[in-house]
Amino acid sequence: MSTLLAAAGPLEPAARSYLSPTGQEVVFLLVGVLVLGAAVVSVTTRRLVHAALWLVVALGGLAVEFLLLTAEFVAWVQVLVYLGSVIVLVLFGLMLTRAPIGRSPDADSGNRPAALAVGLASAATLVTLVVDAFRSSWIDLSGAAGTTRVTGEYLFSHWVLPFEALSVLLLAALIGAIVLSRTQGGRARPRAGKLRTAPTKPKER
Amino acid sequence: MNLLDTLLRCVGTLVAFLVLPLVVGQAEHKVMAHMQGRLGPMYAGGFHGWAQLVADGVKFVQKENIVPAGADRKVFQLAPAVALLPYLLVLLVIPVGPDGMVGQVVDAGIFFVLAVMGVGVLGALMAGWASANKFSLLGALRTAAQLMSYELPMLLAAASVAMAAGTVSLPGIVDAFHWWWVPWQLIGAFVFFTAGLAELQRPPFDMPVADSEIIFGAYTEYTGLRFALFLLSEYAGIVVLCGLTSVLFLGGWHGPLEDDLGWLWTLVKTFALAFVVLWLRVTYPRLREDQLMRFAWTVLIPLALAQLALTGIIKVAIS
Amino acid sequence: MTTAHDLGQPFMTPLAVADPGGLIQSVDWVAVAPPLIAALAALAVLVADLFLPEARKRLLGWLSAAGLLAALAALIPLVGDARSTFCFTGPAGGCSYTADHFALAFQLLALGGALLTVLLSLHTVDGAAPNSGSAAGLPGGEYWFLLLSSACGAALLPAARDLATLVIALEVATLPGFALVGLRRDGRGAESALKFFLSSVTATAVMLLGVSFVYAAAGTVQLQGIADGLAHAPGQLKPLAEAGAVLTLVGFAFKTAAVPFHFWVPDTYVGAPLPVAGYLSVVGKAAGLSGLALVTTLAFRPYGHTWGLVLAVLAALTMTAGNTAALRQRADTPHGAVRLLAWSSVGQAGYLLVPLAAAGYADSAEPLGATVAYALIYGLVNLGAFGVVALVGGSGRLDGFRGLAGRNRWAAFALAFFLLCLAGLPPGVVGLFGKVVVFRSAVDAGLGWLAVVMAVNVVIALAYYLKWTALLFAPSAGEAGEAGEAGEPAATRRTPAGLGAALGLAAAGAAVLSVAPQLVLRVVSGSLF
Amino acid sequence: MHLAYPAVLAVLLFSVGVYGVLARRNVILVLMSVELMLNAVNLNLVAFDVWLRDTLHAGQALTLFTITIAAAEIGLGLAIVLLVYRTRRTAAVDEVTALGDRHEADGQGADDQGADDHEAADAAKEQAAA
Structure with a gap:
């Protein structure tokens, strides 16, 4: 991937300023906007499976961000674990709980305004906190750290x-x-293809 | 490496991606036919029906693209791409010959390959769910379950090779290869190849997409070009799996005159393995769903663990 | 490099492997033996479960008990000097694992609590559990495995000395707990597990955000290093570090079930199998508490007054909320007994937090001894109480305990004793001593108001503990009406061996400590770290 | 690269996750929001690791651990969700309330749980018949 990244921008931080971002920073920001947008759609859409698929976009975008931060191994693990397993499990869960096509009535609870208020408040607080703390910090991406x-x-x-x-x-x-x-008493279920000797009814629950 | 070089490599990979699966597909037609005492396609293109798949492609393009009324249109239309793209990405990093004959060197090659191939399962799940058809959904769930189960033995087998070579980069592994790795990693190769076969849902592991069982599983509702894309992804998958197996376990470009003809050796090994894939389809009966799962968890995973232990022991003994 | 200098970060050399032989950390196997033995026992149980025939599955429980006993025995050679292992081979130094007095005390609590739980659950696991309300028993092998792995995490946690190990140990201690709670696989258990799970995962995420901030501000995740790093952190990063510290505390406060992170407790305890509820109330809480103590007194030492105040307020709120809710429990609610114990355990968590807050004010780890002592006492007694409730069974209403003394004299006496210990009244002297120690730590640190709140709470708690105790010795009213649903047959049944042993152990322990409280109170005087 | 970029992105993602946890009703959607929160933390950790040039690579190590923890949690969590769905026929957070504190006297008695399960079974039968 290194050549692809090199094509994106010079590795040396040329000038340290908000006003003249390096190519890498521009890519990071663009992907960041994509990630954030996908995340927002993922938590607001009322179509269950779409939410999971948007989550794929967000998590995949994060893997790209990890690559840009030179944490290559973490990025591949992110793809392997999240996109390959976690999302598949989530989709599995959604489908086994009968995710309907189209909007789902039980996607959102009644306290959306409160949630929005909390979310905005936490965003405002945390962003202020972080921007204040890191206003003069730059990452030096020259070494391959990951x-x-x-x-x-x-x-x-x-x-x-x-x-x-x-x-x-x-x-x-x-x-x-x-x-x-495992379902209760699931140890000795009849295997398909074998003759059942007796009707297997689960014992009274 | 400049931009032109990068571009050239990408184009080369794309060409390989479009051509090799067709070759495998055509070979499947003919090989199956001859194994079953038939001739197979004989007319398209004149000589032994070599253009049969091209004709098929033209036919698929002409067919109407139907999206079922109850389906989730966007997801339904997106699914074939999601199923196909991972294989393209993987093909990019498989080394064909020595000295950088590879689309793109990735430091964590094995990880990249397995990670990206794992994403392909999303395509099947999307297709199955979006079709609004219970057979499709069932097939998709079976597919996903199967892919998740067989991912683990594949990963373990690949880890064994990486341990033997002391690197996870694909060219690095081929560089470190010696002939005696073949017997040493034989179990791992078997596990890897079998698990890969199951990930591709090729017979005898094709329960989730068996047309006679659940009418093509996740792909029931697909027609025309989108269906062709799913088929293409299956054949691309065969190429990728065979290429990976030959790179990891059979020494890739190693062979006589490897400096000049390395790429040929890789291709020969890949196609030999592809022949085995086709052969298995003709030979073995389909495994039942529970047998499939049991095979992964009670046969392949213990075997992969045993191989890992064996690799570790011999590795320690050597050093 | 320059960025690090600008912000006053400790200079770190680029990665270089000094010697290939030192690539892997050296391990002191004796020091890590207690959690290691628990983990190995868990594995052994899992493998044995595969090969044992159905009739012999009972052995698994005893195997787990033996494993925990061995783990407890492994604590003995560690008494004395602190031993450290899994040390970092860098210029920074430091270790991931330290077995000092603090760690040993909490490991004793975790492993001992797990052992009592194993004994308590022996009869719940095999066969139909008559008291659980559902006909299905618990799947044996998995139950023991999960219990042991959770105990392993709880034993690892107090010895962890960096945030990564701490977080993972906390997860190892909790995550099997989710499965244990829902292990009966009925609607009630599933609901409890879901509530426990959802609130716990969210708390973990919040805590990890805090950890990341602390890491940014201090430049390391080692507890000792964080204390140094925070003390020298540039002013610009201070707000970030403080926010990080608070968020980290949230995660641990959740595990200790401090108010306002307590709402999951009663529902989870009620739906869980009884021994598991007891386990969570003791070992789960001990894990959270030890983590909280480590993080506050070791890592966040420079901010002592801040978190001291936060913890003091938390403690006051927790004990008040827990005790008032316990007081409001009515005698005829289903599962009222467990619900009462759950709320009372929330209240007790409040007492346990008091010395931690005092440690923040006193600027030393000394008051922590009171927490350790109190936690040991509480663990023993509370598990005993859960044991008796499990023994009595039935619907778990408080009414079901009316006149227990007439039906099962020993159970009634034991429960009365445990309750009096929890309340802190003679003859449960040990509870009284524990409370006095906690009280003193608050007063010593100048937290007079907290001491007053605590005193009021002790009085409130007296009310419901005494009410329940009185109920035990009251004449059974309406024998015929109660008999059907209060689980009369369960009470007259022969006491199962494991349950009896657990109750005997707990009662004997509490009694011995009541006669000679100095055994446990000695912890208070010694230095912990 | 300016450290504020990844840090701000991370905290914004975290807030989106917080909103999701509070606003969502379907348990699996709540779980997904938690995953977003955990991923925000991962981005933070990786960025800080690179920024600090940490020789121990604590940030990246913790990131790998967090990813693993998240995978373990989601696996177990979905098992729990499916268990709830099987017994209660719902995946909505606010419908799972059988265990709440009931101060009003409810005359259901000891076997309210049994009744619950029977109801669930009946509902399932109806659904199957429909």
Whole structure:
């Protein structure tokens, strides 16, 4: 991807000013607007599956932002985990709970104005806070901070313990999800194709 | 690398993307026919019906593009593109020959490939849901379940090669290849290839899209060009899978005269594998849905884990 | 590089691998043994579940108990000097894992609480659980596995010394909890799990935002490093750091169920299997509390007065809200007993927060000892109370406990004792001592008003604890009418072995501590970190 | 690159997520909003990591961990949602209220849960018949 990025703009921060953004900054901003727009549509649309698909756009755009920030490995993991698995699971969930085509009556709750107020308030506060704090900070993107080799090195030289703890977490989530989605007494269901000896009725609940 | 170079590589990839799947498709017609004691298409184009797929394409373009009344139009129309594009992106990073004969070098090649290929499942889900047809939805759900299940063994098998080579870059892996990797990574190759086959929903893993079971699953409502795009994505998938398998497990461009004919070796290995894909379609009966799932979780994943352990042990023993 | 200098960030050398051999962190296996053994036991249970025949599944419970016992035993060699492992091989130094007194005390609480829970749930898991209201039992292997992995997270958390490990340990402790709550797979459990899950995930997201701000301001995620970084942070980043600190506290406050993040507690406890509710009220809370203590006293030390005040207000609100709600519980609501215990646990969380607030004011970690001591006492006694409720069963109405002394004398005595301990009345002396210690820490730190609020709350709490206790010894009114739905057969049933053992352990522990409270109060005097 | 760009984008995304969590009624949509919040945090962490030139790469490591946590949460969360849907036939947050604090006396008795489930089963039958 490096050449594609190089085509987008010079890597050296030429001039540090709001007024003359570098090519990279322009790309970042454009993708950022796309991400934000997709996110807004995703939380406001009343078509359930569309919301999930807009979320795909937002998360994919974020992967591009990670690439622009030189965190290459994180970007691919984002695509692999979010776009390849999380969204698919979400769509799965939506479809299994009968997502209708068209607008869904149960998309939004009654407290949208309150939610809007809270959202705007938090946006205003946080933006002020962040802009104030980082008004004179620039990122130097010259070093490759997130190639796979670097990632492997820091993960296994500094973050072994959380990494191991995560494996426990993942296993627990997997087992938990499996056991919750198994139907009650689902251990001995008749397999398709085999003769049933007796009508299997779930025992009284 | 300047802009022209980049452009040239992109165009080259696009050409490969458009030509190779057609070759595989034509080969499928003829190979299947001969295996079944038939001749297959013989008329289009004159010599042994070589232009049959072109004719098919013309026919598909002429057909009416129907969007069902109850469907979600935008998603319905977008789905084929979502299914097809990931393969194009993946083709961009598969190295064909030594010394940079590759569309684009990506540092985390394997990760990129598996990540992007995983996105393709969205196309099937979108198609199935947007069709407003219960068979389509059912097929889409089955497809998604199947793809998610087989993603894991594929990832593990690829991880085994990456561990052996000590890199995740695709050219880097081919560079590090030795002939004895073939027996060493044999199990991994089997797992990778089989899981890939299942991801493509090729027979014998085609339960979610079986026309005689659930009338083509997610693609029931598609006609004309959009249906052709789904078909194209299947054949592009075969090319990508076979190319990846040959790069990861069969040494890509390695062979006699590899400095000059490296690209030919990659193509030969790819098409040999593609032949196996076609062969399997003719040979094996379809797996039932529960057998499919069980195969992934109780056969492929343990095998992949075993391969990973084996790779680790030998790797430690070597160093 | 210049950006870092401009803002006064510590200079960091570009990544360079010093020696290839030191690529992987060195590990002190003895120090990490307690959580490690819990995790291994979880795995062992999972694998054993695959191979054991149906009839032998009961063994799994005992296997889990043995695993937890082993993990507890692994604490013993660690007493004494603090040991650190998973240290960073950089110029910054520091470690991810430290087994000091604080960590050991909370690991004792987490693993001990889990052990009691295992004993409590032995009979709930095998076969039809008569008290759960539904005919379906719990799936054994998965239940034990999830419980053990959650305990592993709760044991890892107090020893974690960087935010990454802390956050993940917190997730490991909570996430299996969602599944445990819904494990009965009926509508009630699903609803509880959903409420627990949704509010918890949101809290996690908010907390992570806070963590990211703190990281930006301090330049590191190590707790010690954050304290240094925040102290020297440029003025420009101060508001950001403060906001980050507050947001991080939100996540932990949620896990401790402090008001206003408490609303999930009663619904979750009621829908969950009883032992799980007990587990969440003790171990889940201990995990959140230890995380809160670590983050505040270690990482955010420079902002002591700010969060001291925040925590003091939180503590006051929490205990008041919990206790008043508990007081308003009526005797005839279904699951009233669990609901009362849930609200009372919210109230108790308020007491537990008091020494933390005091630590902020006193500018030292000393008052934390009171929290540790109180948490240990509370954990023992509260699990005991949940145990008796599980034993009595039935609809779980408070009315169902009327005249329990006549039907099951020992259960009634045990429950009365536990309740008195929770209330802090003799003969439950240990509860009284715990409250006194907490009280003193508040007074010492100059938080007179908080002490007054706490005193008022203790009195409020007395009312409902005593009412329930009195109910136990009241003559059963309307025997015939009550018998049908109050679970009469459940009460006269023979006490299952595991449940009996758990109750015995809890009661004996509480009794011993009441006679010799110095055993646990000694924690207060020693230095924790 | 100016650090304010990623930071502002992140907090705006976070606020959008907050709005979604509060405004959405379907549980899965709420979950999606939570994912947005987590992703905003990830962007923050990556940007700060690069800005600080952190030798430990704490930001990127934490990002990877957060992504994993999010995946684990969503997997378990959807299992819970499906469980709720199976027993209650709804995926709306505000319809799942059987456990609320009931101070008004309700005469349903101990087996209100059973009644609930039966209702759900009946509803399912009706839906199937329709």
